[in-house]
Every structure is written in structure tokens, then in C-alpha cells.
Amino acid sequence: MDHQPQLETMAVNPARVGNSKAIRMKSFYKKLAKNKAAMVGAFIVIVFSLLAIFAPLLAPYDPTEMQLSKKLETPSSEHWLGTDDKGRDILSRLLYGSRISLTVGILSTLLGALTGIILGVVAGYYGRWVDSLIMRICDVLLAFPGILLALAIVSVLGASTTNVIIAVAFYAIPTFARIVRGSTLTVKKLEYIDAIKAMGARDTRIIIKHILPNVLSPIIVQSTLYIASAIITASALSFLGMGTKPPTPEWGTMLAQGRSYVAQAPHITLFPGLVILLVVVGFNLFGDGLRDALDPKTKK
Amino acid sequence: MSLTKEESILEVRNLRTSFFTDEGEVKAVDGVDFSIEKGKTLGIVGESGSGKSITSLSILRLLQEPVGRIKEGEVIFKGEDLLKKSKKQMMAIRGNNISMIFQEPMTSLNPTLTCGEQIAESIRIHQKLNKKKAWEKSVEMLKLVGIPSPEKRAKQYPFELSGGMRQRVMIAISLACNPELLIADEPTTALDVTIQAQILELIKKLQEDMGTSLMIITHDLGVVAEMCDKVAVMYCGKVVEYADVKTVFTDPKHPYTIGLLNSVPKHDEDVEGDLAIITGSVPSPFNLPSGCSFAPRCPSAKEICHATLPELAETSDGDKVRCWIYTDQWEKEGEAVSRHE
Structure with missing residues (x-):
């Protein structure tokens, strides 16, 4: 990430010397810290990450343990967020569910981004028919509504958490490929690429050492934002019964199960819904803040 | 030939590079010949769009293919034609032998x-x-x-x-x-004047220390005077004059070179009035005149200049110039015909 703030300082002060990496990181943090919304987002993301990591320690009950005598209980001191139709503790299920949702969100984004970056940079750098081929495939993928494509993939592969990750990642590919291709097209025309070519560098070296570091910042922003939509897509798939299977606690699955009891026990659907909302808002705020902090044009 | 082949480290013969755009072919480099002797400096002078930079990119084969393509010619570096080298061989040469x-x-x-x-x-x-x-x-x-x-x-x-x-x-x-050959594409244009002199001095000193041959591309005649042994003046993708640096400054032959030198402001003379200019403008690369490209702007152009392109021919003192004035044909022609646009 250190490459980006430097774009910002580039025009500022050529006399700045010393440990430049540290200086650039510092200015980046400063900008980010000034952005209150981004800090709230970061706070939410960090809290949820911690909750996910320490879920086994924090959860008051076993998330799959059914106590049918206590089903559909409203929030109380015993069950802070109440119980569901099978008498399972909702708080514990949400805590464990965060592990699945965050893992799916992050892994699918990583997988999709990585593939997209490779395809995008190859398309942008080599151009001609390679570019046309890759971009046409991306166009086709983008023509499908995300959830439909994911549904199609999961129905082919079968419903499981792994397949949800694959499906969501697959849909991420064209988005990332497009962003990276665009930035690659810009960077490849810069003089230092010509200069390093004139030094006899091979294509792979040029791509890895000289193009990728310079196109990373939009990818970082996009990844953060994409995690949010990946969580939503994954939850939606589970809600539709095409994702993580019960009794594994998953936010989307919990929503689906609570659906039949909305009138009697709204808290079963309310809390998973709120949690999804909160995490998604957190990632979005953080992503927006990152974009502002990484953008050399938003200097105050 | 004033240049002996054994000594020259780089010899460019009849280099033609074109860009193929939607509007048609642009002959960016259209028959360029020159050579650089070992340890010596060649200056390539010309205004923007005259094909200087494309010449250097062609030598290193760094053109944006397939838009830009070397159509014909030879680039002989240490006895071997670079245009016949494989991609891999070129990579080994770039930076190592020529940078x-x-x-x-x-x-x-x-x-x-x-x-x-x-x-x-x-x-x-x-x-x-x-x-x-x-x-x-x-x-x-x-x-x-x-x-x-x-x-x-x-x-x-x-x-x-x-x-x-x-x-x-x-x-x-x-x-x-x-490297044995260093190509400097306007190395000082983007720098301010005091730094320019320092950088030129540095290049010159390193060139002497390391025995590097130098090809310097510039539109600054001051840089040429300071640095070069030989000069190739380019206009519309062609070399119009190729001579020793001294001759270019003391006895320029091509009307374009003369015009260029005249338009350099002189600091030691108190000249009243406007700076000297070359009238007209560079013709569109899509629509070059059929004869000499400079003919429409040339004060002494005759009918033959508009009709036929002259060869880059050697004059009596060993310099080369692409102009009808220095041929036997000239006297037979009538009066100058001006065809300013």
C-alpha cells in the first residue's frame, strides 16, 4: 500500500528526505484518521473481525445446541438476543456466523481480485486479440446479474460454503479485470515503462515490478468495497438455500429460517439483518475512506 | 565516403518507419542514413515531428507495434543488422550494448x-x-x-x-x-538552463571516460555545437543534411539548415526588428509534397524541387546534402518558383 500516498506527496516537496516510506505511510494514516466515517467503518470492521476470531470464547452457548423448551424466546438476560425456533441462542449463532460471512467475503474477494488482476494486466499490457478475448469474456460475465450468475454456478457445483466462495469470486473477476486493465493501459504508456524496456527488461519483469505496484491502489479500494457485496451475495445465496447449509450458523440462513416467524418473533430475523447491514456499511465506509485517502486529488 | 566502415559502431541505412493509422500511413522516418563512429557523437537535429525520436526508437526496436512498423532498411550495430535479431537477442542488446x-x-x-x-x-x-x-x-x-x-x-x-x-x-x-552506444533523446529539454549545461558536461565527461559512442537527439543547435562531431539534420522524416559539426555551422548547405541557423537569436548582435523565421509550416505527414518536402517553404525552390525528391548526395567537401542546388541539374532549371501555402 505504500506506493500510493507517494503519488500524493510527489508534487509536494522534493526536498523531503529521510525514511520516505515511513513519511508516506504517515501522511496516508493522517488523511484516513481525519475521515470520521472511514474511522467508524474501520472500527466496525475491526470489531467484527475480533468477534469472529474470538467467537468460541465469547459465545455464551453452543450455536447448534437446541433447547426446544426455550424456543422463540425474546431477548432476556439469559439469551441476550433471544432464541430461534429451535431454541438456539441467536447471539452465539451470530458470533459464529460472522466467521463464515467474513471468511466468505474476504476469501472470495481475494480469489476474484487475484484472477481479475492477472487477466486485467495481461489484457491491458499485451492488447490486441488477447485484450479483446479477455474483455469480451468479462462483458459476457458482467451481463448477468451477480446473484443469478452465482446461483447458476452454485447449482452446477452444489450448495456448500466453498462453492459459494467460488461463485462469488467468479463474479468479482470481470470487475477487477476491468479496473486493472484500465490502469494498466494508462501506466504502460508512461515513459518509465519505455525506459525500462530500453534497458532490456522482459515483459514479466515489467508487469510485476513496474506496472502492478502502480495500479494497486484502485484495487485495494475496490477489494474493500467488494467484500461488502460479497457478504451480501453469500448471505443471499444462503437465504435462498443455495449456500451454507443449516445447521451451520450463517447470517443468510438465519434470516431464511426466521422468515416464517416474522410476526411472532421478529428478533430472529431482525438481528441477523442488522448485523449484515452493519458489516456491509462498515466495509463500505472504510472503502470510501481508503479511496479518499489514497486519492492524490483529495488533499485538504 | 568520409566515414570508414571499420570505425563505425552504428550504421543506419535507408531506414523507413511508418505508422499505420485510421487516416492512413504516416511515413515518420522515410529513408534515413547515417553512421556513428566509435567514441564519437552524432547529433540529430530537427523540429518536432521530423522523425528524430522515431529513428532512435526504431534503432532499439521499441516502436508500438503494430501501429508503428519498420518497413525497410538496415541498422548495423557492430557489423550485425539489429532488424534481423530475434526479440530475445534485442533484449540482451538493449541496456547492455545500446541504452x-x-x-x-x-x-x-x-x-x-x-x-x-x-x-x-x-x-x-x-x-x-x-x-x-x-x-x-x-x-x-x-x-x-x-x-x-x-x-x-x-x-x-x-x-x-x-x-x-x-x-x-x-x-x-x-x-x-x-554500453557501447548511448542514445540521448533530448536529454536536457526538460531541464532548466543552468542544469542543462551541467548534464551535458556530465554526459560528455562520462562519454570520454567510458569510450561510449553517443547519439544525441535535440532541437537545440547550441547542444549540437557543444557536443557533436557529426550532425544529421532531419526534415519530414528524411535526413536533409549530414555533415561535420563545423561545416554545418560555418558552411550550411541545405536551405533548411540555413534557415534553422538564421533563426537562432544572436546575443552578441544588436538586431532590430523580428527574429528570422522560416516561412510556412511543416507539411501534414498525411500529405507530403511529391518533391522535396521543404520545397513549399524554400526561398530558392525551382520547378524541379516541387516535382522530384533529390537524393542525399555527397558534395565536393565530403558532406551530404539532399538538395537540387548542389546537383548539376540546378543550373538547367529556370527561375525560383515560390509556392507558399
Whole structure:
């Protein structure tokens, strides 16, 4: 990430010397810290990450343990967020569910981004028919509504958490490929690429050492934002019964199960819904803040 | 021929490079011949769009294919035609045997790598050195190009250096592998005047120390006078005059060269009135005149100039000029016909 703030300082002060990496990181943090919304987002993301990591320690009950005598209980001191139709503790299920949702969100984004970056940079750098081929495939993928494509993939592969990750990642590919291709097209025309070519560098070296570091910042922003939509897509798939299977606690699955009891026990659907909302808002705020902090044009 | 072939390190013969655009073919380089002797400096002069930079990119085969393509010609480097080399062979030559300095030091360094890393990288492309050795060598190179406290500077990023410093780093990169030929594409154009002189001096000194041949592309006749042994004047993709630097300044032959020299403002004379100019403008590359490209702007152009392109022919004193005036044909022609646009 250190490459980006430097774009910002580039025009500022050529006399700045010393440990430049540290200086650039510092200015980046400063900008980010000034952005209150981004800090709230970061706070939410960090809290949820911690909750996910320490879920086994924090959860008051076993998330799959059914106590049918206590089903559909409203929030109380015993069950802070109440119980569901099978008498399972909702708080514990949400805590464990965060592990699945965050893992799916992050892994699918990583997988999709990585593939997209490779395809995008190859398309942008080599151009001609390679570019046309890759971009046409991306166009086709983008023509499908995300959830439909994911549904199609999961129905082919079968419903499981792994397949949800694959499906969501697959849909991420064209988005990332497009962003990276665009930035690659810009960077490849810069003089230092010509200069390093004139030094006899091979294509792979040029791509890895000289193009990728310079196109990373939009990818970082996009990844953060994409995690949010990946969580939503994954939850939606589970809600539709095409994702993580019960009794594994998953936010989307919990929503689906609570659906039949909305009138009697709204808290079963309310809390998973709120949690999804909160995490998604957190990632979005953080992503927006990152974009502002990484953008050399938003200097105050 | 005034140049003996054994001595020349680079010989360009009848180089033709075209760009194929939607509007048609642009003959950016249209029959260029010159050679560079070992350890000597050739200047290529011409205005923007005359094909200077494309010539140098053609030599290194760095054109944006398939839009730009070398149509014909030979680029003989140390007896071998570079245009016949494979991609891989060219990569081994670039940077190692022939390297290049670009015009814009602000953008020709990678903003995400330190200066030292970039020099070390160029070294490691061609030499099997470990990281530490390459780093030491790059610090050495920074010292060689006159950068104070090179150990510290090597750890800095390009944006922390001034334009002059960056151009020094570029020079260090391009000379890191001790190339036999250095192509400098307007190396001082983007720098301010005091720094220009320093950079030129540095290039000259390093060239002498390392025995490098130099091809310098410029539109600045002052740079030519200072640096070059031979000069090739280009107009519309063609060499119109190719001569010793002294002859170009004392006895320019082609009307374009004469015009160029006349339009240099003279500081030692008190001249009243406007600066001398060459009337007209460079013809559109899509629609070059059928005869001599300079004919529409040439004060002495005759009918033959508009009709037929002259050859680059040797004159009595060994210089080459592409102009009808210096042929036997000239006297037979009638009066000058002006066809200003």
C-alpha cells in the first residue's frame, strides 16, 4: 500500500528526505484518521473481525445446541438476543456466523481480485486479440446479474460454503479485470515503462515490478468495497438455500429460517439483518475512506 | 565516403518507419542514413515531428507495434543488422550494448521504486550479480554521475529528487552496464538552463571516460555545437543534411539548415526588428509534397524541387546534402518558383 500516498506527496516537496516510506505511510494514516466515517467503518470492521476470531470464547452457548423448551424466546438476560425456533441462542449463532460471512467475503474477494488482476494486466499490457478475448469474456460475465450468475454456478457445483466462495469470486473477476486493465493501459504508456524496456527488461519483469505496484491502489479500494457485496451475495445465496447449509450458523440462513416467524418473533430475523447491514456499511465506509485517502486529488 | 566502415559502431541505412493509422500511413522516418563512429557523437537535429525520436526508437526496436512498423532498411550495430535479431537477442542488446536516456526525467523513473533499486535492477537484468553487489554498484554509479551522498540518495524515491538529479539517475541507469552506444533523446529539454549545461558536461565527461559512442537527439543547435562531431539534420522524416559539426555551422548547405541557423537569436548582435523565421509550416505527414518536402517553404525552390525528391548526395567537401542546388541539374532549371501555402 505504500506506493500510493507517494503519488500524493510527489508534487509536494522534493526536498523531503529521510525514511520516505515511513513519511508516506504517515501522511496516508493522517488523511484516513481525519475521515470520521472511514474511522467508524474501520472500527466496525475491526470489531467484527475480533468477534469472529474470538467467537468460541465469547459465545455464551453452543450455536447448534437446541433447547426446544426455550424456543422463540425474546431477548432476556439469559439469551441476550433471544432464541430461534429451535431454541438456539441467536447471539452465539451470530458470533459464529460472522466467521463464515467474513471468511466468505474476504476469501472470495481475494480469489476474484487475484484472477481479475492477472487477466486485467495481461489484457491491458499485451492488447490486441488477447485484450479483446479477455474483455469480451468479462462483458459476457458482467451481463448477468451477480446473484443469478452465482446461483447458476452454485447449482452446477452444489450448495456448500466453498462453492459459494467460488461463485462469488467468479463474479468479482470481470470487475477487477476491468479496473486493472484500465490502469494498466494508462501506466504502460508512461515513459518509465519505455525506459525500462530500453534497458532490456522482459515483459514479466515489467508487469510485476513496474506496472502492478502502480495500479494497486484502485484495487485495494475496490477489494474493500467488494467484500461488502460479497457478504451480501453469500448471505443471499444462503437465504435462498443455495449456500451454507443449516445447521451451520450463517447470517443468510438465519434470516431464511426466521422468515416464517416474522410476526411472532421478529428478533430472529431482525438481528441477523442488522448485523449484515452493519458489516456491509462498515466495509463500505472504510472503502470510501481508503479511496479518499489514497486519492492524490483529495488533499485538504 | 568520409566515414570508414571499420570505425563505425552504428550504421543506419535507408531506414523507413511508418505508422499505420485510421487516416492512413504516416511515413515518420522515410529513408534515413547515417553512421556513428566509435567514441564519437552524432547529433540529430530537427523540429518536432521530423522523425528524430522515431529513428532512435526504431534503432532499439521499441516502436508500438503494430501501429508503428519498420518497413525497410538496415541498422548495423557492430557489423550485425539489429532488424534481423530475434526479440530475445534485442533484449540482451538493449541496456547492455545500446541504452537510452529519455527526455522527461520526471516521468522516466518508476515512482514506486527507489533510485538505487532502479539502477540495481538494470544491472541485474544483464549481469549475474547478487542483490548486495548490484546495490553497491548502483551507489557507485550514483557517485560517478556526481550525486552527493550517494548512499543516502540511493534509498530515496524519484519524487524526492530534483529534475537535474533525476536525469543524473537516468544517466546512471543507462550507463550502468557500460554500453557501447548511448542514445540521448533530448536529454536536457526538460531541464532548466543552468542544469542543462551541467548534464551535458556530465554526459560528455562520462562519454570520454567510458569510450561510449553517443547519439544525441535535440532541437537545440547550441547542444549540437557543444557536443557533436557529426550532425544529421532531419526534415519530414528524411535526413536533409549530414555533415561535420563545423561545416554545418560555418558552411550550411541545405536551405533548411540555413534557415534553422538564421533563426537562432544572436546575443552578441544588436538586431532590430523580428527574429528570422522560416516561412510556412511543416507539411501534414498525411500529405507530403511529391518533391522535396521543404520545397513549399524554400526561398530558392525551382520547378524541379516541387516535382522530384533529390537524393542525399555527397558534395565536393565530403558532406551530404539532399538538395537540387548542389546537383548539376540546378543550373538547367529556370527561375525560383515560390509556392507558399
